Amino acid sequence: MSQLAGRDVSRETQQRLTIFADLLAKWNPKINLVARGTMDQVWTRHIADSAQVFDLAPRNARSWADLGSGGGFPGLVVAILAAEESPHVKVTLVESDGRKAVFLRTVLRETGVDAKVETARIERLDPLNADVISARALAPLKDLLGYVDRHAAPNAIAVLPKGASWQKEVDIATKSWTFTHQIHRSETDPSAVILTVGDLSHV
Numbered sequence: 171m172s173q174l175a176g177r178d179v180s181r182e183t184q185q186r187l188t189i190f191a192d193l194l195a196k197w198n199p200k201i202n203l204v205a206r207g208t209m210d211q212v213w214t215r216h217i218a219d220s221a222q223v224f225d226l227a228p229r230n231a232r233s234w235a236d237l238g239s240g241g242g243f244p245g246l247v248v249a250i251l252a253a254e255e256s257p258h259v260k261v262t263l264v265e266s267d268g269r270k271a272v273f274l275r276t277v278l279r280e281t282g283v284d285a286k287v288e289t290a291r292i293e294r295l296d297p298l299n300a301d302v303i304s305a306r307a308l309a310p311l312k313d314l315l316g317y318v319d320r321h322a323a324p325n326a327i328a329v330l331p332k333g334a335s336w337q338k339e340v341d342i343a344t345k346s347w348t349f350t351h352q353i354h355r356s357e358t359d360p361s362a363v364i365l366t367v368g369d370l371s372h373v
Contacts, residue, residue: 174213176357177221179251186250186281187217193277194241201269203241219358220244220306223329224251226354226366227302231259235300235321237292238308239263240270244331246277248304249285261285262300264292292317299323306331311339311365315347319370327368334361346373 174187191212194203208215223244227234234252236245245263252259263285265271271289278285288295298321305314311332318328332339340351349370356362 174218174221177218177225180254183250183254186253186283187247189281190242190246190250190277191217193273193280197273197276198241201273203270203273204243214358216241216243217247219331219356220247221251222354222357222364223304223306223331224248226329226364227304228327229256231256231301231327233298233300233323234259234261234302234304235298236261236263237303237305237314237317237321239265239274239287240267240307242274242277243306244304245285246274246283249278249283250281253283259302262288262298264288264290264295264298266291293320295321297321301326303328304330310342311336312343312346315343315349315367315370318367319347319372322370325368327366328370330365330367331356332363332365333359336363336365340365347371348373 197203220243239245249261252261263274265274268289271287274287300321301323303318303322308314350368352366354364
């Protein structure tokens with residue numbers, strides 16, 4: 171077994187993540203998939219951070235939608251981990267930027283991972299009816315919950331990484347939405363959390 175920031179992954183999964191990291195380094199100067207200053211920390215800042223999202227989701231989920239996938243965080247990491255650990259999960263990556271969508275498809279092809287890429291705006295895409303929804307650095311929570319509500323199956327859970335201002339975002343969101351949530355401290359950023367959100371409805 172190989173290690174990913176203290177998390178066991180198989181040799182095949184490690185190889186797939188390495189292919190992803192190498193392609194990210196190659197493509198990033200052209201289309202700015204992640205902040206350039208974070209590329210030297212890609213395994214902790216981006217990959218391990220995204221693996222936490224996968225680990226917080228229920229294992230009995232059948233479908234997963236990652237909204238605003240961008241450079242593939244957490245969506246591509248989720249798809250790579252799920253390929254071996256939860257092969258029953260159908261992963262859909264939603265990205266409206268055509269160039270970034272091509273990157274996502276390239277990584278999936280090069281790693282041999284089966285996932286779908288939707289090149290569309292989140293609010294215009296037909297509802298995905300997903301059991302799990304993730305999104306990283308996409309929008310403030312009050313807006314993000316609108317996207318979640320559109321694409322969530324009944325009893326779905328959203329797994330949402332948030333930065334240091336997460337409590338303010340929750341406070342603002344509760345003025346427009348009712349929901350249950352749990353707070354999980356990030357293992358890669360002491361000021362950040364991952365929110366798991368359920369029972370969502372509009373006020």
